[in-house]
Amino acid sequence: MFGKKKPEVLVVGAGPVGQLAALALAKRGVQVEIVDTGIWACSHSYALALHPDALALLDHFGLRDAALRKAYPVHTVGIYDETGRRAQVALTANGNLRDCMAVLRQDAIEALFEKALDEAGVKIGWRRELVDLASNVDHVLAKVNRLERDSRGYVVARSEWVVAATERFDVPFVLGADGYESETRRSLGIDFDEVGEPEYFAIFEFQTDADLENEMRVCFAGGTVNVLWPLPGGGCRWSFQLPANVSDEPNRDKDRLLLSGGLEHSKLVDDTHLRQFLEERAPWFTGSVDHIAWRMVVRFERRLAKSFGQHRIWLAGDAAHTTGPVGVQSMNVGLFEAWDLAHMMHRSLHEGAPLCDIASSSARWQAEWQRLHGLSGGLKVEAQTDPWVAEHAAALLSCLPAHGKKLDALAAQIGLSF
Numbered sequence: 129m130f131g132k133k134k135p136e137v138l139v140v141g142a143g144p145v146g147q148l149a150a151l152a153l154a155k156r157g158v159q160v161e162i163v164d165t166g167i168w169a170c171s172h173s174y175a176l177a178l179h180p181d182a183l184a185l186l187d188h189f190g191l192r193d194a195a196l197r198k199a200y201p202v203h204t205v206g207i208y209d210e211t212g213r214r215a216q217v218a219l220t221a222n223g224n225l226r227d228c229m230a231v232l233r234q235d236a237i238e239a240l241f242e243k244a245l246d247e248a249g250v251k252i253g254w255r256r257e258l259v260d261l262a263s264n265v266d267h268v269l270a271k272v273n274r275l276e277r278d279s280r281g282y283v284v285a286r287s288e289w290v291v292a293a294t295e296r297f298d299v300p301f302v303l304g305a306d307g308y309e310s311e312t313r314r315s316l317g318i319d320f321d322e323v324g325e326p327e328y329f330a331i332f333e334f335q336t337d338a339d340l341e342n343e344m345r346v347c348f349a350g351g352t353v354n355v356l357w358p359l360p361g362g363g364c365r366w367s368f369q370l371p372a373n374v375s376d377e378p379n380r381d382k383d384r385l386l387l388s389g390g391l392e393h394s395k396l397v398d399d400t401h402l403r404q405f406l407e408e409r410a411p412w413f414t415g416s417v418d419h420i421a422w423r424m425v426v427r428f429e430r431r432l433a434k435s436f437g438q439h440r441i442w443l444a445g446d447a448a449h450t451t452g453p454v455g456v457q458s459m460n461v462g463l464f465e466a467w468d469l470a471h472m473m474h475r476s477l478h479e480g481a482p483l484c485d486i487a488s489s490s491a492r493w494q495a496e497w498q499r500l501h502g503l504s505g506g507l508k509v510e511a512q513t514d515p516w517v518a519e520h521a522a523a524l525l526s527c528l529p530a531h532g533k534k535l536d537a538l539a540a541q542i543g544l545s546f
């Protein structure tokens with residue numbers, strides 16, 4: 129378009145991680161384009177909490193207070209079994225609201241970011257699908273299809289959308305935040321290895337009169353891990369891990385969202401099951417169950433990309449790693465990866481920093497994910513560790529809402545270390 133500056137970074141994917149990357153680039157004066165296959169921002173509450181340090185990251189954009197206004201503040205992680213609370217981890221040193229974990233729906237997070245992007249003059253290019261990437265010594269060529277509901281163009285597989293036009297970007301960098309099925313990762317030929325068994329969770333959101341005491345509750349029961357989240361507006365979300373043999377269900381496919389009206393899976397998550405899960409796994413939950421607004425079964429895979437990119441094309445968020453839902457680690461750590469990549473790309477573009485700096489930073493994130501997946505030894509038990517906590521040490525690793533030094537500090541509160 130006339131007068132528009134040439135983009136320096138193409139961000140692929142406008143989930144929370146891609147949007148934060150675009151915001152961080154724009155804040156540093158980098159010319160950024162962001163595209164997403166979607167028609168508009170996500171309208172669901174998938175990942176639903178910002179870790180305390182991710183909330184603090186929003187300070188860079190003046191968004192922490194706006195996020196807090198919409199959030200339910202969580203100050204502690206309670207660790208339970210069927211009988212009640214067995215351990216507790218404090219997220220805030222002094223109960224300070226600004227340092228809490230903010231329970232905030234993913235669509236609310238994305239709406240906050242999209243508004244900030246709009247104010248920074250960056251418009252998300254919805255209905256734009258990256259279909260090809262080719263890189264050169266000093267630039268990357270990206271082919272992006274513009275999708276429209278139109279009788280012209282050619283039909284895109286399994287949808288009524290057609291390719292109305294193909295746009296070509298010639299940019300110094302591409303930042304792939306295009307999620308689990310990342311085309312960016314695929315174009316680089318990077319393996320996305322399974323590093324653990326997939327897990328299935330039945331997820332319910334409903335209104336309740338229970339006092340949830342500003343606590344996220346992780347509940348180990350009968351070999352399963354379950355989590356209770358208080359939600360803004362008086363509701364809560366319970367996620368119950370399903371037995372491993374659920375993966376033998378008919379019609380199993382790679383689709384993470386198993387229940388989209390399919391009868392064969394709906395039997396797993398009706399009201400009777402919710403009551404049965406509560407009775408068996410969390411009899412201490414005596415709150416009411418009113419107005420079930422959302423219920424489904426989701427398959428969560430544990431995967432890690434062999435590398436987080438190369439040369440001028442780099443990955444962040446679910447494009448590089450996936451894990452279980454309890455500690456909300458994939459999205460939150462992804463926000464930090466995006467923040468770092470934006471910083472590194474800016475330094476390379478505007479300060480002449482070498483490309484190997486980006487490679488080193490991404491290698492550190494890959495190593496952190498090895499740790500989060502327990503591939504570098506996992507959490508260790510100390511002599512003074514409570515035996516019940518010791519028994520659940522391995523499973524606790526992906527349940528604590530933190531990474532890096534903050535994760536060490538949370539683990540230390542219950543006598544665990546790396």
Ligand SMILES: Cc1cc2nc3c(=O)[nH]c(=O)nc-3n(C[C@H](O)[C@H](O)[C@H](O)COP(=O)(O)OP(=O)(O)OC[C@H]3O[C@@H](n4cnc5c(N)ncnc54)[C@H](O)[C@@H]3O)c2cc1C
Pocket residue numbers: 140141142143144145146163164165166173174175176234256257258259305306307308309310311367384385426444445446447452453454455456457458459462
């Ligand atoms: C049903 C469901 C329930 C979930 N529940 C939880 C939970 O309880 N707790 C939890 O921690 N996590 C949960 N998650 C995972 C969580 O949503 C992700 O970790 C988070 O969204 C990752 O953010 P992201 O920005 O990296 O990727 P995403 O949010 O996946 O965003 C990627 C974006 O890239 C776009 N895109 C993909 N391919 C292309 C392309 N070729 N061209 C252009 N754009 C493209 C997509 O449209 C999408 O908007 C859930 C996920 C699902 C699907």
